[in-house]
Amino acid sequence: MNKRILVVEDDVAIGNLIKMTLTTQHYAFDIERDGTSAVQKVLSMKPDVIILDLGLPDMDGVDFIHKVRSWTQTPIIVVSARSEEQDKINALDAGADDYVTKPFSVEELLARIRVALRRTASEHHLGSEQSVFVNGHLKIHYLANTVLVHGEEVHLTPIEYKLLVVLSKHVGKVLTHNFLLKEIWQNVLQSDVPSLRVFMATLRKKIEDNPSHPQYIQTHVRVGYRMLRISDDG
């Protein structure tokens, strides 16, 4: 299972750090220092995951994502030195799956890569359109509009259900507030973000075993939410 990873990073020291990290985990990888050659590399190498630094010397990271997304859904993990949420949000809205903020720990990065890989894996062996979604103890019957946790049906309000469906359809991907608002309410009003938070909290209470240590739904403060793919043994 030699997964291929493309690293797009212009800083040598951080490049080295990522290189060491990936080597220890026996991933096959390649490092590109600028956007243009990285786009070429995506075509020729067909990576399983792309790790992208937003501050590229020759192009804007968001443009890079737009370009790549025009032909492939390969997971993209954004590395951002800028701690401003807006850059991350723009990247996520452009189609990135996840992000890490510098300075990040090695474990953090590896964990993100694993999440991304798990997503592609699950998508590979279950077609994209299916009527049942299973994740750990969570089971959604899309056609019957029912949700089961530990095999027992849970009653959700229409909005909670919609939220859960959107999250499950994009499992493993960080969904921004704007994206969720558009999906649920069709229009994006910043004033609705608090409502979204409350619905997410109530939904979590219903599906999580321990809401103070959520397993399924991750909160990214000021950014959005993500449903995690739980490994089958968990």
Added chain:
Amino acid sequence: MEDVRPSPETFLAKIREEDTTAGKLKIFLGYAAGVGKTYAMLDAAHQAKQLGKDVVIGYVEPHPRPETLALMEGLEQIPTRKINYKGKIFQELDIDAVLKRKPEIILIDELAHTNVPTMRHLKRFGDVEELLAKGIHVYTTVNIQHIESLQDIVEEITGVRVRERIPDYLIDHAALIKIVDIEPDELIQRLIDGKIYHIQQAKKAMESFFRKENLIALREIALRRTADTINYKQVMDNPSFKQCTHIEEHILVGISSSPTNAKVIRTAARLAQALHGKFTALYVQKGKDDKRNEANTERLQQHIKLTEQLGGHVVIVQEDDVAVALANYAQISGVTKLVIGRTAVKRKWWQPNAKISDRLNEYVPNLAIHIVPDHDNEPIYLPEVRNQLTFEWLDLLKMFVVFSLVSLLSLYFFTIGVSDSNIITIYILGVLILAIWSSGWMISIISSVIAVLLFNFFFTEPRFSFEAYHRDYPMTFLIMFISGVITSSLTKKIKKQASIAVRKSYRMEVLLETNRKLQHAKSMDDIIYEGMSQIVKLVEKPVQFYEIEHNLIVKSIFYRTESMTNNENNEIAALFENTNERGVVNWVVNNQHVAGVTTDIFPEVNAYYLPIVSSGSVRGVVGVALSKNSPLPAFERNILHAIMNDFSFALDKWYLQKLNAEVAKEAELEQMRANLLRAVSHDLRTPLTTISGNADILMTNTADISETEKLRLYEDIYKNSKWLVQMVENLLAVSKLDDGQFAIEMQLELVEDIIQEAFSHVIPINNTHKIAYHVEPELLLAVMDARLIIQVIINIMDNALTYTPSDSHITFIAKEVGESVHFSIMDNGPGIDDALKETLFEPFVTGKVQRSDSRRGLGLGLALCQTILRLHGSELTVSDNKPQGTIFNFPLKKGVMNIHE
């Protein structure tokens, strides 16, 4: 007299100054139609074009003159605007197109033209002035008879009354006047040849206007007027020249509402021009008859306006006697010449010299007086009387009641033997009461008659008949009638004056109140609200306020008036939303000039618009809903302008205060930054020393160090770099604070999300503390900047983790208390020293960098927390936990939200 010759530098500076400011006006002046003004203007345009100037034709009269038409070729033309007015199509200058094209020089024919009423300016010279103000040079043509001050002379010579006139200052302030002159004979020949008008028209013209004598006279006037202008400019432009003229002539003229007064004013203006003197017009406001009637007031306003147009200064004084007022003013103000009309002042029996001129002569014998012949000067008071004679049925009823009572009373007195003369007094008392109580003048006269009749009927022999035997009675009746009329008319007058006085004092009250209220207004909104409310109170009309920022309308607020019904208010509010009205507002903003109803600019709209100018830019526009039929009276208008002045002062003051506050804040931030930098460089040095030192040892002495030693060094590097990361996060938060209040994004956040996020950052993987959190109720929302509050929680938690031994309990509690959310972070560690507590939050602002290295992390972190919480309107406090430990507390505003389903 040192500075007689200005240096070349001053000349250059002056030229430069003239260049950079407004556009210049070049006038091609002729003495009659057909002298070739338009031709000369076009010719000049071609010359300018050859010099590389950007010349464009804005409007040229479409005469069928081939030479003129030929010259128009090769010049860019801005298409005229076609306006449909009352079924006819008019071609007019398209000023917006010109402003958009913004040429260097624009050609506009016929300066004196009156625009079609739907246009922006009443007169074409309004357009020209606007273009000049926008820095566009204008070439224009005008005939001499159109100049305001020459109107009477021209009328005398030619017998033609010129309706389209331009104010004199346009000529006097024009940068260049080019007189286009040909011999009158040649002009007549041209006319005969049909070069000016069609043959038919030409014949007619030759019989009336184009007579040789006329032309010669007009030519002379034109040449003279131009010569005067040259002289005038010389005097005005050259201060040294001014000093040479020893005495400045000061011409005084009396303004009145008399229909012929305009002629007097124009005469005075011409005199002033010729003598290069100052020109003042005095209006003597009589105490008793303030406003005679509408037509007169209107005319008076026109005369005041005329004076201002002619460059005169208007002074208003209160005085009963015109002659005394004129004489007094003349003496005080050093007037050299007085111009008056031969006004027929009503002869009064106690004044032997009724003529103003005679009396003036008596008061100020050494003053030169010019008397302008003035035949048809009739002071008409009739309309007023008719107005007052209106009659109301209610008054009749009042009369009936009063006289019934009076008669009953008199009958009673009569029976107890009171004499006739006393009974007459009672009736006159009745007339007096009626005069106060009723409204019309008519009733006063009628009541006097009825009083006499009633007295006759009830009390004279034979009683209960209208006959009277005694021969004294007719005399008694007459005197009773006269005294009745006089008392009642006096009372009426007092009553009216009282009501005028009340009205006036009400207006003054409004003005004073405005001043006071604006002084007390705290915020911009307050100022606007108070100012507008006062204006509404004053004008008793609805008012719209447009807030302007960077010359754009930001928002508009409508202020309704109590004196109209809701429906009327709403109708007017709808009128303000019209795009036309918005257009006018935009014009007012761009030109910083009043416009709208009762002005010459956009007179066809529904409101009077005034700009509020504060330090050079327009901050707002006030629209007062007015209609043509009910303009603001002069007094109200003056008060309105005074209020507007107060208003812009208040705004100025407010902006200044805001600016000062910003500067002060900036200085404080600057201080904070400097102190921070000192503190940070100190705090950074320690961990950096550890990191670089350990890495150095590992690189150079790898072989000599044992594996356990190495592990310890690695761990130190890791710990210290972790600390640095935390430090950088704090610095980022500080940089956010540096941007001031605006960078902070207050949002409703779910408290639990925030706590979880903070915990995920601060709790190490190999945590040995017992950490718990509790939120009550579960879905608690608070208003905050999430990033900053997370940083606060991280800093406090980090402290707790660092300064308590492992296995200590750390409990985080968020609780709803009233309108706020209370956060407490408690531990059961050793607690904090009381002495330390006081300086715990002491920020880097103190500038003292005397902390020991081991205490690092505490100083910046908690001080930052305090700053962040202060910005949230909150405060961080510390108290002791029982039995031991520390509690950190801070409240935040609770968030209330309507869930959108």
